[in-house]
Amino acid sequence: MRWLIHFGSLAAGVVALGAAHVSAQRLPADVTPSHYDLSFDVDLANARFTGTETIRVDLAQPARAIVLNAAEITFREVTIESGSTRQTATVALNDARQTATLTVPRQLPGGPAQIHITYGGILNDKLRGFYLSTESNQRIAVTQLEATDARRAFPSFDEPSFKATFDISLTIDARDSAISNGRVISDTPAAGGAKHVVKFSTTPKMSSYLVAMAVGRFSCIEGSAESTPIRICGIEGKGEMGRIALDMAQQILKFYNTYFAIKYPYGKLDVLAVPDFAAGAMENTAAIFYRERDLLVDSKDASLTVRKRIASVLAHEMAHQWFGDLVTMKWWDDVWLNEGFANWMESRPLAAIRPDWNVAVDEALDNQAALGLDALKTTHAVHAPVETPAEIDEAFDAITYQKGASVLRMIENYLGPDTFRAGVNTYLRAHAYGNATSQDFWSAMAEASGKPVERIMPTFINQPGAPLLEVSVSCINNRSQIDISQQRFFLDPSLMQTRSAERWQIPVCIKAGSSGAGGCDLIADNKQTLSLGNSCVPWAFANAGAQGYYRTAYSPEMLRALAPRIQEALTPPERLSLSGDEWALVRAGRHSVIDYLTLAAGYATEHTDGVLSTVVDKFEYIDEYLTTPENRPRFQRFVRSLFVPLFQEIGFTSTAVDSDERRALRATLIHTLGVTGEDPEVAASARTALDRALGGGPALDPTLAHSIIEVAARHGDAALFDTILASAERSTSGDEKYRYLYALAQFTDPALINRALAYSLTPKLRSQDTASFFARFLHEEAARPRAWAFMKEHWAQLEPKIAIFGGDTTVTSALGSFCDAATREDIRAFFGQHPLPSASRTLSQTLERIDNCVALRASQTSKVSEFLQR
Numbered sequence: 001m002r003w004l005i006h007f008g009s010l011a012a013g014v015v016a017l018g019a020a021h022v023s024a025q026r027l028p029a030d031v032t033p034s035h036y037d038l039s040f041d042v043d044l045a046n047a048r049f050t051g052t053e054t055i056r057v058d059l060a061q062p063a064r065a066i067v068l069n070a071a072e073i074t075f076r077e078v079t080i081e082s083g084s085t086r087q088t089a090t091v092a093l094n095d096a097r098q099t100a101t102l103t104v105p106r107q108l109p110g111g112p113a114q115i116h117i118t119y120g121g122i123l124n125d126k127l128r129g130f131y132l133s134t135e136s137n138q139r140i141a142v143t144q145l146e147a148t149d150a151r152r153a154f155p156s157f158d159e160p161s162f163k164a165t166f167d168i169s170l171t172i173d174a175r176d177s178a179i180s181n182g183r184v185i186s187d188t189p190a191a192g193g194a195k196h197v198v199k200f201s202t203t204p205k206m207s208s209y210l211v212a213m214a215v216g217r218f219s220c221i222e223g224s225a226e227s228t229p230i231r232i233c234g235i236e237g238k239g240e241m242g243r244i245a246l247d248m249a250q251q252i253l254k255f256y257n258t259y260f261a262i263k264y265p266y267g268k269l270d271v272l273a274v275p276d277f278a279a280g281a282m283e284n285t286a287a288i289f290y291r292e293r294d295l296l297v298d299s300k301d302a303s304l305t306v307r308k309r310i311a312s313v314l315a316h317e318m319a320h321q322w323f324g325d326l327v328t329m330k331w332w333d334d335v336w337l338n339e340g341f342a343n344w345m346e347s348r349p350l351a352a353i354r355p356d357w358n359v360a361v362d363e364a365l366d367n368q369a370a371l372g373l374d375a376l377k378t379t380h381a382v383h384a385p386v387e388t389p390a391e392i393d394e395a396f397d398a399i400t401y402q403k404g405a406s407v408l409r410m411i412e413n414y415l416g417p418d419t420f421r422a423g424v425n426t427y428l429r430a431h432a433y434g435n436a437t438s439q440d441f442w443s444a445m446a447e448a449s450g451k452p453v454e455r456i457m458p459t460f461i462n463q464p465g466a467p468l469l470e471v472s473v474s475c476i477n478n479r480s481q482i483d484i485s486q487q488r489f490f491l492d493p494s495l496m497q498t499r500s501a502e503r504w505q506i507p508v509c510i511k512a513g514s515s516g517a518g519g520c521d522l523i524a525d526n527k528q529t530l531s532l533g534n535s536c537v538p539w540a541f542a543n544a545g546a547q548g549y550y551r552t553a554y555s556p557e558m559l560r561a562l563a564p565r566i567q568e569a570l571t572p573p574e575r576l577s578l579s580g581d582e583w584a585l586v587r588a589g590r591h592s593v594i595d596y597l598t599l600a601a602g603y604a605t606e607h608t609d610g611v612l613s614t615v616v617d618k619f620e621y622i623d624e625y626l627t628t629p630e631n632r633p634r635f636q637r638f639v640r641s642l643f644v645p646l647f648q649e650i651g652f653t654s655t656a657v658d659s660d661e662r663r664a665l666r667a668t669l670i671h672t673l674g675v676t677g678e679d680p681e682v683a684a685s686a687r688t689a690l691d692r693a694l695g696g697g698p699a700l701d702p703t704l705a706h707s708i709i710e711v712a713a714r715h716g717d718a719a720l721f722d723t724i725l726a727s728a729e730r731s732t733s734g735d736e737k738y739r740y741l742y743a744l745a746q747f748t749d750p751a752l753i754n755r756a757l758a759y760s761l762t763p764k765l766r767s768q769d770t771a772s773f774f775a776r777f778l779h780e781e782a783a784r785p786r787a788w789a790f791m792k793e794h795w796a797q798l799e800p801k802i803a804i805f806g807g808d809t810t811v812t813s814a815l816g817s818f819c820d821a822a823t824r825e826d827i828r829a830f831f832g833q834h835p836l837p838s839a840s841r842t843l844s845q846t847l848e849r850i851d852n853c854v855a856l857r858a859s860q861t862s863k864v865s866e867f868l869q870r
């Protein structure tokens with residue numbers, strides 16, 4: 001699955017309300033399914049369906065009862081056939097455990113049996129299971145079964161290790177068509193003639209959460225890669241907006257067919273965008289389902305961000321066809337084997353297809369996002385026990401995705417890409433159509449490489465947190481000596497002092513001095529000394545390539561030696577990692593904000609957008625939390641003095657020859673100067689450009705549009721508010737629509753903020769967008785207190801829209817933007833009363849972040865004043 005929000009853009013975050021930890025919810029292991037025959041008669045008009053199901057199972061021993069999963073299913077008739085006897089079973093439901101126990105009068109012998117079930121179900125509005133999505137007058141039935149919702153569509157052995165084959169047929173209205181995992185093998189009129197029956201080819205052996213069905217009026221565009229047909233589909237009338245996606249999907253599939261020893265094994269690939277979808281996208285075997293915004297776009301209006309997102313989500317879901325679908329984790333405690341892998345893999349084809357996109361910088365940014373969450377005491381190990389559906393849902397977080405991917409990149413860098421690839425292929429071949437564990441992975445890697453991967457990886461996967469390496473250089477007998485010590489890094493300064501016991505085996509790569517000396521070594525001890533070359537160097541950078549999953553702290557002397565050289569000496573990912581680590585050290589109370597601001601001056605000529613963005617994000621934070629009303633204008637002046645020269649070089653207006661990178665850099669500068677820097681000229685230019693575009697003049701450069709609209713809205717009035725809202729409602733292009741919709745959070749007039757918040761209660765805002773909408777307001781200083789008050793006041797109405805996959809954690813995490821003790825207590829108390837079970841860890845993380853911000857404010861506000869006096 002792919003999340004709708006990039007974790008980097010929002011802090012992630014509560015906890016264990018001491019919650020009744022439901023004891024192990026696993027099915028007994030003695031009944032194993034091998035094949036499902038599933039027939040659905042779909043009644044879109046009444047939002048329900050009936051199902052007829054046969055499951056072929058094998059009983060390890062004689063039994064009178066079989067337990068499987070079912071939720072929101074109404075059983076009609078159940079019989080179990082064994083040999084020549086067929087017995088009617090009684091059904092006992094356990095709602096809490098989401099199981100049904102089928103009991104027959106006489107004992108079934110061990111060996112094969114067939115379970116026959118007829119049942120009814122509802123097409124719900126919760127975006128999970130088999131659910132209803134609507135757009136204007138169209139109704140669509142669609143599935144989202146990961147992680148534990150196949151049981152809402154059909155009674156099933158709904159655990160990833162119970163792999164089986166599936167024959168699916170759908171009886172649907174005459175004007176509708178259907179998409180599923182298999183290809184269509186027949187399409188015939190149903191008895192009675194008003195409907196037709198679409199039958200699909202038998203699927204390969206796969207887990208129940210990967211079953212896919214969609215019914216509606218779809219339009220598709222078709223292509224292929226190496227004889228595999230590929231279709232990009234949307235609801236009627238939208239298929240044409242899949243051109244960018246189709247082009248990418250073809251190139252990505254070719255890349256994967258070369259990278260993996262096993263070529264794409266499923267015969268066809270359909271990718272379908274649906275109007276209502278909780279996650280970003282879902283990797284159902286050979287039938288990837290998507291949120292519209294992340295797949296379909298008007299080619300003329302596609303910003304760099306949206307083109308990158310389409311490509312990276314496709315690359316992610318397509319990587320899952322191998323990592324997840326072909327080889328599946330044995331249990332959800334290893335979901336990183338799916339998600340960490342897909343996140344790691346998605347960059348590989350992108351880097352090959354679009355080298356100009358600086359994918360390595362995005363990867364370094366992902367490392368930073370994971371390291372940020374891992375610094376909290378409320379983090380968790382990548383491999384961590386989960387049992388209940390709520391715990392499983394919450395495992396889909398930045399640790400699973402980004403940390404999982406970061407650790408893989410570090411290992412790939414350590415082994416070399418060819419050796420790593422050989423290990424990946426050993427692993428895939430060994431477990432194809434089966435299941436695997438973390439242990440299986442590092443054993444395959446160790447075997448392929450002959451290196452101690454099985455000692456390194458568990459230290460990163462099985463224990464929480466990340467190491468901080470303290471690095472210093474000395475010169476002894478004209479040789480450089482680098483001393484490195486490790487300890488767990490915590491955001492909370494008091495925890496740092498306790499020096500907790502975790503130790504890592506860390507592949508560390510060094511780059512030293514301008515001579516280019518360096519090399520990689522494995523750091524296994526608390527303290528280790530590396531010897532470098534035969535001359536002395538003034539500085540050493542201890543995360544060469546920025547592929548290491550750790551933070552580094554340098555002595556003040558070394559930082560002073562390095563700072564003026566960062567633009568020449570370090571690559572963009574390295575510069576990003578240096579500034580990210582320095583900021584983390586400020587937040588952890590080890591360095592002063594003055595150190596950070598001094599280093600940041602070295603980024604005033606930064607030409608890589610991803611790097612500049614991470615630096616100016618911290619400026620936005622300092623501006624809001626660490627200035628006083630008295631010195632804030634002075635800080636804003638400092639921001640302008642730092643970045644106006646670069647802005648003058650880049651300019652406000654795009655030209656036809658500008659690269660994507662230059663446009664993205666321009667967008668970041670407009671936003672920084674227009675918002676954090678409060679530059680009146682930039683604000684005026686943004687308003688003029690927007691008014692012209694809205695008045696029928698030249699359209700905004702799609703890559704700049706987001707910044708221009710936000711800056712204009714930040715300084716905008718009621719008339720602009722009305723225009724922006726109307727533009728959001730009128731837009732048919734997803735990217736443009738959300739650009740306008742989310743810009744509503746930028747207005748600072750309380751009356752306009754209230755109007756925008758009230759919009760969330762209208763049917764015009766889809767459930768899938770509700771959490772992201774509020775997250776935007778919670779991120780903004782002016783809107784934040786109102787947004788929180790509004791959410792509490794209207795919780796009964798909002799809760800069903802927010803408590804969908806990912807929505808609960810998005811909102812809970814966004815509350816981490818508060819920075820005062822009273823609101824912290826209010827948030828804690830509110831969710832004590834109104835728990836969101838899948839966001840309990842996120843809540844603890846949010847409270848911890850607020851505590852950190854409060855402490856930082858107390859210690860660093862005066863430092864900012866001191867810096868500004870200079």
Ligand SMILES: [Zn+2]
Nearest residue numbers: 001002339342
């Ligand atoms: Zn995924």
